[in-house]
Amino acid sequence: MDSFVPFLISIITGAIGCAVLAYAFVKAGRSALLGGVIGALAGAAAPLIFMLPLNYCTFETERTGLDVAFGILLIAIALVAVILPLRWISLRILGHQTVIARQVTPGAFKGRWTPWLLLAPTLVILILFLYYPSLDTFRLSTLLARLGARRSVFVCVDNFTRLAQDASYLNVIGITFFISIAIVVIGLVLSLAIANLAYLPIKGAAIYRTLLIWPYAISPAVAGIIFLLLFNPTGGLINYALDNLFGVKIGWLNDPTAAPWAVIIASIWKSMGYNILFYIAGLQNVPKDLIEAAAIDGANAWQRFRRIVIPLLSPITFFLIITNMTYAFFDTFATIDYLTGGGPVNATTTMMYNIYEVGIVNNDLGKGAAQSILLFVMVIGLTVLQFRTTGERVTYGA
Amino acid sequence: MNHRKSLFFTLFVLVFALAVVPAFAQAPTDVKVWVAFTDYRLDWAQQKAAIFNEMFPQYNVTVDGYANYEELFSATALAAEQNALPAVVQYFEVATQDARDSGYFKSIASALGGRTEVNGVPVDLEDFIGPVSAYYTLDGEFTSMPWNTSSAIMFSNMNILNAAGVDTPPATWADVDAACEAVMALDNAPEFCFTWPNHGWFFEQWVAQQNAPLANNDNGRSDRATEVMLDSDASIAVAAWLKDMMDKGYLYYSGAQGGDSWATVDQAFQTQQVAMAAYSSSDTAVYTQTGVDNGFDVVASFLPYNQETGWTGNLIGGASLWLVEGLPTEVEDGALTFLLWFSNTNNAAEWHQVTGYIAIRQSSNDMLSTADWYATMEPTASQVWKDNALVQATQGTPWFDANPNFIVAANQLAESQITVATSGALLGAFPSIRNVITQALDTVLLADADPVETMAAASTEANQILEEYNLLNAPE
Numbered sequence: 001m002d003s004f005v006p007f008l009i010s011i012i013t014g015a016i017g018c019a020v021l022a023y024a025f026v027k028a029g030r031s032a033l034l035g036g037v038i039g040a041l042a043g044a045a046a047p048l049i050f051m052l053p054l055n056y057c058t059f060e061t062e063r064t065g066l067d068v069a070f071g072i073l074l075i076a077i078a079l080v081a082v083i084l085p086l087r088w089i090s091l092r093i094l095g096h097q098t099v100i101a102r103q104v105t106p107g108a109f110k111g112r113w114t115p116w117l118l119l120a121p122t123l124v125i126l127i128l129f130l131y132y133p134s135l136d137t138f139r140l141s142t143l144l145a146r147l148g149a150r151r152s153v154f155v156c157v158d159n160f161t162r163l164a165q166d167a168s169y170l171n172v173i174g175i176t177f178f179i180s181i182a183i184v185v186i187g188l189v190l191s192l193a194i195a196n197l198a199y200l201p202i203k204g205a206a207i208y209r210t211l212l213i214w215p216y217a218i219s220p221a222v223a224g225i226i227f228l229l230l231f232n233p234t235g236g237l238i239n240y241a242l243d244n245l246f247g248v249k250i251g252w253l254n255d256p257t258a259a260p261w262a263v264i265i266a267s268i269w270k271s272m273g274y275n276i277l278f279y280i281a282g283l284q285n286v287p288k289d290l291i292e293a294a295a296i297d298g299a300n301a302w303q304r305f306r307r308i309v310i311p312l313l314s315p316i317t318f319f320l321i322i323t324n325m326t327y328a329f330f331d332t333f334a335t336i337d338y339l340t341g342g343g344p345v346n347a348t349t350t351m352m353y354n355i356y357e358v359g360i361v362n363n364d365l366g367k368g369a370a371q372s373i374l375l376f377v378m379v380i381g382l383t384v385l386q387f388r389t390t391g392e393r394v395t396y397g398a
Numbered sequence: 399m400n401h402r403k404s405l406f407f408t409l410f411v412l413v414f415a416l417a418v419v420p421a422f423a424q425a426p427t428d429v430k431v432w433v434a435f436t437d438y439r440l441d442w443a444q445q446k447a448a449i450f451n452e453m454f455p456q457y458n459v460t461v462d463g464y465a466n467y468e469e470l471f472s473a474t475a476l477a478a479e480q481n482a483l484p485a486v487v488q489y490f491e492v493a494t495q496d497a498r499d500s501g502y503f504k505s506i507a508s509a510l511g512g513r514t515e516v517n518g519v520p521v522d523l524e525d526f527i528g529p530v531s532a533y534y535t536l537d538g539e540f541t542s543m544p545w546n547t548s549s550a551i552m553f554s555n556m557n558i559l560n561a562a563g564v565d566t567p568p569a570t571w572a573d574v575d576a577a578c579e580a581v582m583a584l585d586n587a588p589e590f591c592f593t594w595p596n597h598g599w600f601f602e603q604w605v606a607q608q609n610a611p612l613a614n615n616d617n618g619r620s621d622r623a624t625e626v627m628l629d630s631d632a633s634i635a636v637a638a639w640l641k642d643m644m645d646k647g648y649l650y651y652s653g654a655q656g657g658d659s660w661a662t663v664d665q666a667f668q669t670q671q672v673a674m675a676a677y678s679s680s681d682t683a684v685y686t687q688t689g690v691d692n693g694f695d696v697v698a699s700f701l702p703y704n705q706e707t708g709w710t711g712n713l714i715g716g717a718s719l720w721l722v723e724g725l726p727t728e729v730e731d732g733a734l735t736f737l738l739w740f741s742n743t744n745n746a747a748e749w750h751q752v753t754g755y756i757a758i759r760q761s762s763n764d765m766l767s768t769a770d771w772y773a774t775m776e777p778t779a780s781q782v783w784k785d786n787a788l789v790q791a792t793q794g795t796p797w798f799d800a801n802p803n804f805i806v807a808a809n810q811l812a813e814s815q816i817t818v819a820t821s822g823a824l825l826g827a828f829p830s831i832r833n834v835i836t837q838a839l840d841t842v843l844l845a846d847a848d849p850v851e852t853m854a855a856a857s858t859e860a861n862q863i864l865e866e867y868n869l870l871n872a873p874e
Contacts, residue, residue: 146871150499
């Protein structure tokens with residue numbers, strides 16, 4: 001790497017920071033010089049967030065274009081992460097608004113330290129078991145490392161750039177989305193249908209409801225074992241029934257097209273109790289007078305359901321989409337592990353399961369760490385996207 | 399009042415003394431042993447440890463079980479990071495190179511330091527049979543204590559084979575093919591004909607039979623292996639044969655790989671879904687009993703080989719017990735005493751009888767060939783052995799005459815020509831490379847992929863893993 005590269009980068013990012021803040025200050029009727037200086041300093045410093053630990057390795061002369069592009073992406077992320085909050089904070093200060101909400105309510109603590117003392121146990125646990133390991137994952141992702149090995153080797157961003165070139169990993173991402181979306185969509189539709197039935201005022205409704213919610217109390221691993229027995233090719237109930245009724249036997253566990261459905265069915269069954277619980281609660285809050293009014297206006301049952309019940313349930317649906325998506329991404333792991341072990345032909349290897357196979361089974365800590373960071377970023381992105389898009393159409397009140 | 403006080407005082411002293419004195423009176427030294435079994439094999443090991451503890455009260459040997467080799471392997475690496483290693487760990491044969499590189503372990507030979515007995519238990523390393531001591535002798539030094547040693551063999555359901563007009567279990571791949579054609583033509587044909595666990599070990603066996611090494615530098619035995627050859631003709635032949643059997647509808651493949659694959663084969667064989675199953679000799683007892691329980695005749699035979707290249711021999715499988723480095727002297731001596739006793743003539747014979755793993759000592763095989771083995775073994779025998787139906791049913795007759803399935807694995811190894819290929823590969827990251835192998839076969843069989851291309855891709859992937867392993871683990 002040529003030694004001027006760090007300076008060149010900081011000059012460019014400094015210029016961008018300078019321009020953004022100077023413009024913001026002018027708009028706020030303040031000195032462009034002050035904003036420019038602050039922006040330039042912050043912009044020049046931003047790349048260091050990633051580039052100090054990486055030592056600008058992505059710009060070394062023997063690196064490929066992909067590495068350079070990845071380095072630029074990291075710098076852009078750092079720049080956005082620094083400049084945007086800085087712009088917001090300085091505008092608040094210039095506008096004489098407070099930056100931190102300081103509400104003194106009657107129940108507030110008087111001392112400065114008492115709240116910290118009370119928070120300490122939680123913070124210690126979070127730092128030890130959540131923040132520190134998360135930060136360490138970033139460090140691991142730049143290494144070639146194996147558990148129990150004599151040494152580890154710094155490999156810059158190879159663990160990431162290799163993933164981008166790995167066709168089998170793209171396949172894993174595709175499978176993850178296929179399985180997750182199927183779990184969420186089919187799961188929610190079925191849950192709503194069943195909740196609608198279970199909500200009917202019939203004899204013994206309480207018993208039905210309890211039984212319907214039951215599977216939720218079972219752990220994903222147990223769900224995996226139960227369905228492993230049900231889907232068993234020789235002695236399993238499902239193939240026995242299919243064979244007797246239709247004369248077909250499906251290779252649930254060794255047919256790459258059928259296996260994802262085995263995982264989807266098991267996961268839906270496992271999470272449905274939770275969804276039904278929320279939908280029943282939601283249905284109980286749908287105002288009866290609205291339904292009655294619609295009925296008097298001549299709306300049939302389907303129209304009432306489609307035009308009144310579903311829109312009124314949208315906050316719950318929105319909430320369930322997020323929780324189910326998280327479930328599909330992370331908690332299906334144990335079900336997959338017991339049911340299919342990621343096979344056949346990797347047809348049920350989701351991103352989460354792949355991390356386990358690479359990082360734990362094959363003991364390749366660096367690549368596993370890189371994949372978990374990617375998954376982390378994707379889940380954050382997905383959540384933001386959901387809040388941005390779906391959130392706007394949710395009706396929170398009649 | 400005074401009396402009462404002194405009474406209390408005396409009582410107090412008495413109770414205190416009772417509580418404390420045993421602590422001074424030599425507490426037994428703890429010796430922890432980790433093994434990769436959770437079934438009756440763990441029970442057997444624990445019962446043996448209890449008998450050992452009675453014989454040597456200065457030691458307290460405890461045996462803990464892990465679900466499988468792979469899990470124990472990671473648990474050991476984790477424990478080492480936390481300085482919480484036990485005294486003895488069971489490592490499977492493919493982890494030998496990893497165990498050697500890890501620096502966690504000390505060779506048995508160096509721990510013995512030329513002693514001929516430890517705590518009165520004699521050291522007789524010469525008594526171990528050839529292929530076994532060959533595998534675990536590294537750089538000329540006896541490194542780990544052999545325990546469960548097996549070979550890959552085949553179990554046949556003779557009721558089905560006989561019905562199809564096949565009198566003896568097929569010996570070659572072509573014979574299997576022919577037998578399957580006959581079996582599948584039966585009116586009441588089983589669903590499939592042949593199955594095997596998609597575990598890397600079987601692939602390795604079939605490659606070794608063709609006298610082809612899996613890795614360079616004499617299978618990693620003359621120098622550190624730096625290249626795996628999954629794209630050799632021998633490797634492709636294995637994949638191609640399996641694929642051909644699959645295409646013809648003869649082969650049952652459950653889709654389970656590695657450690658998960660065993661149980662699926664058990665089920666297929668037990669429910670007579672197949673006529674033949676390649677399997678480990680480790681479960682000879684279980685497979686023989688399966689036939690008895692379900693009313694069919696089970697015959698064990700050598701693992702079928704490629705008729706094009708002929709049969710050179712088979713390699714061993716199983717695991718050995720590794721002694722942890724840096725133990726306090728009394729713990730190390732306790733561990734050594736246990737290892738020597740645990741693998742003595744009687745215990746090796748007992749282990750063979752209750753499982754089907756081969757009897758690793760020549761003296762055990764000699765004893766079992768006589769008619770009075772039962773009386774010799776009974777005094778120190780475990781409950782698992784005493785409860786064993788075969789042991790009870792065949793006492794009074796030479797063991798191998800009464801149970802011919804039990805000699806097959808030992809014969810297969812005894813008749814094997816020891817070459818670089820049949821000694822088995824020593825490879826770093828071998829457990830990970832095995833996953834690449836089973837994944838490749840999975841792809842060939844289920845995604846209908848071309849064996850040549852798939853094995854070439856697998857070879858590239860395996861070599862990358864090996865290169866990275868060597869980069870991180872090879873000594874400077």
